[in-house]
Amino acid sequence: MVLTGGIILRAELNSVPMSSSFNILRKTITRFTPFPEEDWEMLLSHLxxxxxxxxxxxxxxxKRANEVAVVFEGMLRQFYLNDGEEKTTYFYFENHLMGxxxxxxxxxxxxxxxxxxxxxxxxxxxxxxxxxLFAESLAWQKFCRYLAEYLAMGLEERMAGLLMLTPEERYRDLIAGNKxxxxxxxxxxxxxxxLGITPVSLSRIRNRVHKK
Amino acid sequence: MVLTGGIILRAELNSVPMSSSFNILRKTITRFTPFPEEDWEMLLSHLxxxxxxxxxxxxxxxKRANEVAVVFEGMLRQFYLNDGEEKTTYFYFENHLMGxxxxxxxxxxxxxxxxxxxxxxxxxxxxxxxxxLFAESLAWQKFCRYLAEYLAMGLEERMAGLLMLTPEERYRDLIAGNKxxxxxxxxxxxxxxxLGITPVSLSRIRNRVHKK
DNA sequence: TCAAAACGATAACAAAAGATAAGAAAAACG
DNA sequence: CGTTTTTCTTATCTTTTGTTATCGTTTTGA
Known part of the structure; x- marks a missing residue:
């Protein structure tokens, strides 16, 4: 199973000086779809x-959310509140689109x-x-379309894992994909x-998986 | 939990004569975003x-899929093959976008x-x-964007249910939302x-839920 | 630096789910 | 029709998970 918390925009983003990160973001967008110079200038002014x-x-x-972000550095978690209990459902790492x-x-x-x-x-x-601002921009609509489709694909894969794999299999997949x-x-x-299990259960699974 | 197999295009679709169903499809698309007459004519010729x-x-x-459909009448199921076993993950009903x-x-x-x-x-x-054909159509890109976003929302909700609810709770939600x-x-x-459980387990849950 | 909080492993028990099989009921199909 | 297949329930047994609690260890933060 893949960590599908966000969309990975570009692996090199965090290895370059901050000053050029906007340009890397631009290249990333351009990979999805051509993004005209004037559109980019307008977007840049809002970053x-x-x-x-x-x-x-x-x-x-x-609270109503309105900010979308690219993680330049660091990591975050996303959780629901369920009867006062926090249930973490996502992680965001560097270069993920997040929000x-x-x-x-x-x-x-x-x-x-x-x-x-x-x-x-x-x-x-x-x-x-x-x-x-970009409501009538073909490039922006295409970009957002690809983002949403990419997000849906990740969610679908995760859902399939939750439906078809045992917790132990999900854990094995998780660590296998964790370079x-x-x-x-x-x-x-x-x-x-x-993973959809309790901490105690994860501890037992880890015991089972790692001991032999 | 909601049946998120597809995108419900319009509730009335199956109650009108087939001859006008294309127009209802059109109205549906128009609800998402304005859809110019010439675009519609072109789309119509491919339906x-x-x-x-x-x-x-x-x-x-x-097999590579290429057809997308709106269910006019009937119902379908979507499944994965897992070690020769079929694992149903979705249902499609009337007015769902499907494929x-x-x-x-x-x-x-x-x-x-x-x-x-x-x-x-x-x-x-x-x-x-x-x-x-519609690669450069703003209306089409917007429409597809909304479809993908809608799909992602449904998947996210379903995933949250799988992560946070017990099988019995998921079953209760399912029948509660099943008008x-x-x-x-x-x-x-x-x-x-x-629901992510075995048939035997569902039978037991039904016994528990419906008896008292 | 030190006390408090958070974290992870483990144990014991209860509850639930998986696997399997058997049998009844319903549906499919010639 | 009647036979065969599919579907559903129920029972038994095993495995897994959840729950709760304890106990070192690590981390945090004043």
């Missing part, structure tokens, strides 16, 4: 750098909260403003939520 | 009526199969042809797959 401290919230349940996207789309209060798991640097833009050591830095009970 | 007998396949695992959409988007062989659960009448169009009696006509082991 901002935003920093979060660990535990800061990027989006909050009950309470559904709240942005619908304009309704968000069901989810997004919290920084580490200090983060983000490239942010206001969704409604930019989307209105980096990034998962090891995430508290295990968050990963357990992500 | 076809297709009928399936019960057990016929609309899409097949391993092996991911295979259409990627051009790769489909992972899923779509089978008619009853005799069906479909409004079909060839995805790649129409999509190429029609349509679920009762679907073989229970398909529904069990859809």
């Amino acid at each position: 901002q750098i935003k920093t979060l401290k660990k535990h800061d919230l990027f989006a909050q349940e009950g 309470a996207y559904i709240s942005c789309l619908t304009g309704k209060p968000s069901d989810i909260t997004i919290e920084a798991l580490s200090d983060c640097t983000l490239i942010v833009f206001p969704y409604d403003k930019v989307n209105q 980096t050591k990034i998962l090891e830095r995430i508290p295990q009970h968050y990963v357990a939520n992500y | 076809q009526i297709k009928t399936l007998k019960k057990h016929d396949l609309f899409a097949q695992e391993g 092996a959409y991911i295979s259409c988007l990627t051009g790769k062989p489909s992972d899923i199969t779509i089978e008619a659960l009853s005799d069906c009448t479909l409004i079909v169009f060839p995805y790649d042809k129409v999509n190429q 029609t009696k349509i679920l009762e006509r679907i073989p229970q082991h398909y529904v069990a797959n859809y």
